[in-house]
Amino acid sequence: xxxxxxxxxxxxELDQIKKNNLYRKLRYSTTNGSTIRIDGKNLINLCxxxxxxxxxxxxxxxxxxxxxxxxxxxxxxxxxLENKLAKHKSQESCxxxxxxxxxxxxxxSAIAKKGDLILSDELNHVSIIxxxxxxxxxxxxxxxxNMDDLEDKLKQKSKNKFIITEGIFxxxxxxxxxxxxxxxxxxxxxxxxxDDAHGDFVIGKDGKGxxxxxxxxxxxxxxxxxxxxxxxxxxxxxASHNNVIDFCVNKSKAFIYTSALPSIFLEHSLKxxxxxxxxxxxxxxxxxxxxxxxxxxxxxRINSQTHIIPIIIGGEGLAMNFGKYLFKNGVxxxxxxxxxxxxxxxxxxxxxxxxLSKNEIEKTLAVFENAYTKFVK
Ligand SMILES: Cc1ncc(COP(=O)(O)O)c(C=O)c1O
Numbered sequence: 001x002x003x004x005x006x007x008x009x010x011x012x013e014l015d016q017i018k019k020n021n022l023y024r025k026l027r028y029s030t031t032n033g034s035t036i037r038i039d040g041k042n043l044i045n046l047c048x049x050x051x052x053x054x055x056x057x058x059x060x061x062x063x064x065x066x067x068x069x070x071x072x073x074x075x076x077x078x079x080x081l082e083n084k085l086a087k088h089k090s091q092e093s094c095x096x097x098x099x100x101x102x103x104x105x106x107x108x109s110a111i112a113k114k115g116d117l118i119l120s121d122e123l124n125h126v127s128i129i130x131x132x133x134x135x136x137x138x139x140x141x142x143x144x145x146n147m148d149d150l151e152d153k154l155k156q157k158s159k160n161k162f163i164i165t166e167g168i169f170x171x172x173x174x175x176x177x178x179x180x181x182x183x184x185x186x187x188x189x190x191x192x193x194x195d196d197a198h199g200d201f202v203i204g205k206d207g208k209g210x211x212x213x214x215x216x217x218x219x220x221x222x223x224x225x226x227x228x229x230x231x232x233x234x235x236x237x238x239a240s241h242n243n244v245i246d247f248c249v250n251k252s253k254a255f256i257y258t259s260a261l262p263s264i265f266l267e268h269s270l271k272x273x274x275x276x277x278x279x280x281x282x283x284x285x286x287x288x289x290x291x292x293x294x295x296x297x298x299x300x301r302i303n304s305q306t307h308i309i310p311i312i313i314g315g316e317g318l319a320m321n322f323g324k325y326l327f328k329n330g331v332x333x334x335x336x337x338x339x340x341x342x343x344x345x346x347x348x349x350x351x352x353x354x355x356l357s358k359n360e361i362e363k364t365l366a367v368f369e370n371a372y373t374k375f376v377k
């Protein structure tokens with residue numbers, strides 16, 4: 001008699017996911033500048049986090065991987081890269097992790113503890129949410145960008161207090177109220193943590209990020225960011241005071257117990273950091289302006305002031321059909337559904353890049369104009 005497969009219970013949940021239009025499937029693709037090739041079809045890519053679209057750099061092959069950084073994987077290039085990133089953020093020190101996700105998981109869970117209080121914006125990225133849970137601290141979720149709610153929840157007694165927000169919210173494209181947050185935080189003697197994965201290298205003077213854009217970079221206690229978006233490389237980093245970095249090297253499990261990022265990525269990040277990115281930053285700003293006003297003219301309700309532009313559709317099925325229509329017409333935008341965003345707020349998350357030519361933007365807007373009558377009006 002055949003053994004009953006022990007993992008069959010997963011099928012029940014998968015069936016439920018399919019029934020709710022929430023099923024995800026991996027697709028193979030090849031990106032090339034502003035376009036992406038999927039299933040033999042070339043599409044204009046509105047899904048890339050490589051916002052600045054800097055041309056690839058030539059990499060000399062170096063150490064691929066040997067061990068964790070505390071053992072034998074700490075390539076010399078780390079020193080150079082971390083010094084440059086600390087300077088980029090005007091902080092004493094920096095520590096590179098394999099991904100931005102791991103930076104959140106590793107730093108927040110190391111520095112916040114039982115007895116502490118973490119205030120986290122309700123739209124914060126899942127890596128922040130998971131990190132908060134892992135820390136053992138009490139978690140207070142404040143309403144999105146709602147300063148009254150933040151101040152109210154901050155009144156709770158605790159040992160140490162932390163406020164965590166994104167700079168540009170990844171699925172909504174709006175800015176956090178980082179100026180107000182940093183002031184509230186200062187008054188309450190709370191630690192201000194800013195995850196600026198989507199603003200870093202893109203906005204602010206020389207791409208210094210969201211806090212710089214709002215003139216409050218000195219008020220941030222701890223920066224978290226990704227090297228895999230605006231910089232167009234790979235990895236993540238935390239920049240802060242010397243003791244924070246020292247503490248992470250000693251206590252952050254996602255840093256200690258994993259293999260070092262291969263050196264080719266360090267070299268790539270260093271080369272990108274060295275480049276002047278002003279031209280791409282300007283192009284991105286211009287593309288965002290053209291795209292955003294084009295969508296508004298068509299009739300879409302757009303609230304974002306950044307290169308991340310969500311079109312909120314609501315129902316998961318309708319958002320999927322919208323995505324399929326765009327695909328059929330040569331435009332790639334992946335619909336975003338629960339649990340990445342709240343139920344019934346499924347959306348087309350458009351990310352604008354400096355890769356896009358004016359002609360591609362025009363073509364894309366024409367497709368969106370036809371889609372508007374079909375899916376929104
Ligand atoms: C706000 C935020 N933080 C962290 C991350 C994770 O960064 P990485 O892709 O480098 O793991 C993301 C990824 O999209 C993000 O949106």
